[in-house]
Amino acid sequence: MKPRVSLREALNDPSLMGHVLAGESFKATRTILIASMGEELTDDERPLFTKLTGRAHEPLQRVSELVEVIGRRGSKTQGMAACATYLAGLVDYRDVLVPGETGVLLCLAQDQRVAKQLLDYCEANFAASPILSQLVLNRTSDTIELKGNIRIEVRPASFRKLRGPTYIAVIADEVAFWFTEEGRVNIDTEIIASVTPGLLTTHGMLIMASSPYAKRGVLWDVYKKHFGPNGSPSVLVCQGTTRDFNPTIEQSEIDRLLEKDPARNAAEYLAIFRTDLQPYVSIEAAESCVDAGVFERPPNDKTTYYGFVDPSGAAVDSFTACVAHMNYGEQTVTIDAIRETKVPFSPEQVCEEYAKLFQSYRIGTIFSDKYAGAWPVEQFGRFGIRCEQSAKPKSDLYTDLLPLILSARVHLIDHPKMIAQLCALERRTARGGRDSIDHPPNGFDDIINAVAGAVSISLFRYGSYNLRAMGDGDDDDDPDGARAWRARRLSAFIYSGGLVRL
Known part of the structure; x- marks a missing residue:
């Protein structure tokens, strides 16, 4: 040249x-x-x-x-x-x-x-x-x-x-x-x-x-x-x-923006790499939790399953669903199925499709956040699924998920897009010192949010019932497994909407 x-x-x-x-x-x-x-x-x-x-x-x-x-x-x-x-x-x-x-x-x-x-x-x-x-x-x-x-x-x-x-x-x-x-x-x-x-x-x-x-x-x-x-x-x-x-560009405009959000705008206008952002989890830690070659797990009659949905609340978001179950006595959670529907879609058709998925796992009650408004409750109700909008904020869901990832106490299915979204999550530290976890700008977390929600519901609580505490006893403390059995039966009754009897 x-x-x-x-x-x-x-x-x-x-x-x-x-x-x-x-x-x-x-x-x-x-x-x-x-x-x-x-x-x-x-x-x-x-x-x-x-x-x-x-x-x-x-x-x-x-x-x-x-x-x-x-x-x-x-x-x-x-x-x-x-x-x-x-x-x-x-x-x-x-x-x-x-x-x-x-x-x-x-x-x-x-x-x-x-x-x-x-x-x-x-x-x-x-x-x-x-x-x-x-x-x-x-x-x-x-x-x-x-x-x-x-x-x-x-x-x-x-x-x-x-x-x-x-x-x-x-x-x-x-x-x-x-x-x-x-x-x-x-x-x-x-x-x-x-x-x-x-x-x-x-x-x-x-x-x-x-x-x-x-x-x-x-x-x-x-x-x-x-x-x-x-x-x-x-x-x-x-x-x-x-x-x-x-x-x-006027210096006064730069100063105004720096005062408004110092961390973000120091990067935007002073070209300083941000120090308030840390990766949520490494690719190595995430992949250690993946059961390679397992893309979906079939329902098991002896297992109690939990469902979570992340309805699309914006023009570019996907509508996602996740099914999971808790392995009592082991304190691990297993992801069984994931669904994603990209926009545009018919809410009625997607809710009907997801309802059939949940019913195949004998799930009568599912959970979501309130971001999408009332329509998920109404649509799922038409197909025999109760949808409770009582999930924690997604940053808290990710906080709950992290120790399970790091200790390999969650079994993920082989879903590359889910892993990509998981590893793209960021931990941000606000001026007050409080951390939050979210996707990066122009990124997406629809799938991993549904996974984190299903894990949280499976592991921690339903309403005022702390199911984790009910099944946490050591073998010596619960030699006959009676406490774990009661927890499984109670959660099965609650999450099936009464279909499974105590």
Whole structure:
């Protein structure tokens, strides 16, 4: 690969990219991009470079990875679009692409809407240049096709269909907020690992730009290892506040937001990784509780089962259900069945389907929270199932579930999406010191919430009956098992709605 012109020359040439990143407000963005291409900085630019990277001098060689940890509204997308325009339009790849091979500049973003914005910026950059505009052959909703077998493609961050293409560069937008994909954990790490081999033959750059989030994931890993003077010369990491990269934002607005929510907005606008977030549980602990190859357990006439539902209360939430039972004497809980129905759906049809599931396990009373309103009670009642909206808040349900996960006292079925949601949960510490547990922004916990609810109901209580206490005696304390037998019979009577007699 051979640059036809340096990035600095392109940004200063009105016929090329002189209109891109123009003005003093983009100085930080220009400085970092120019340095990442191995170009020399001016004496005026170098102090800013040192401030943002912790390094005394620019690398003077094109880096293989550029990582930008920048506050929100810090012109990250415009900077990445400028980089994409230069790498796709002003670099010659004929020496690294064989005849007929297409070089793809891949842009990955949180969703299709953000990805399209990045492509729109690229299109505008090409259209404003009398020279670069001649390279454009075609534009679709997710692709700009250029002369010379070069394509700029944008996609939402997904593990699917990334292997195979030859990449001239990969741009990852807001990578700290790529959380879980269906059935997968650590999706950011998996995506980056899957595209990296496609950069080998072209010596293409991997560019990540994001506001920071928790101290985990690929962004944090690279930042921790390479930020500052001891980082690899081939990996350039910069960190800057919103105003470092966009001084048009008023400091008074930043101060107001920091006062409102210091922990969240220090990450959003000061580019500081959050210290109030901790992972709920490790993938190793979660997988140790999974009975591999067991996808559902059939009903057993000698077992008392409990049911929990998490009705959909929003336009994007799934309606989920879970069946579980307690192993008396062992103080363990077993998950037997999980159901998920994605939107859109008919509430009546789903409640009828779930009612049949519960009845197959001889469950007459189920539990849920009150988030969805009264309709689950009414709909389940039509099909012979009593629905009590008396569940604990979900943060408390997750608190109850955690010790069982850590001590392997819950037997989970083999359900990858459930495990992904479980491992994505976060523990947050509020200013008052109180912890809460929830899914990350733009994440989901419909399935694991139903599982946690079923575990809590199975293990702890029904109304004022503390079933755990009734069955907790040691063998020496209850040699004939009478207490455990009474607890099982009482819970069977209660949860079956009187179908099982005392």
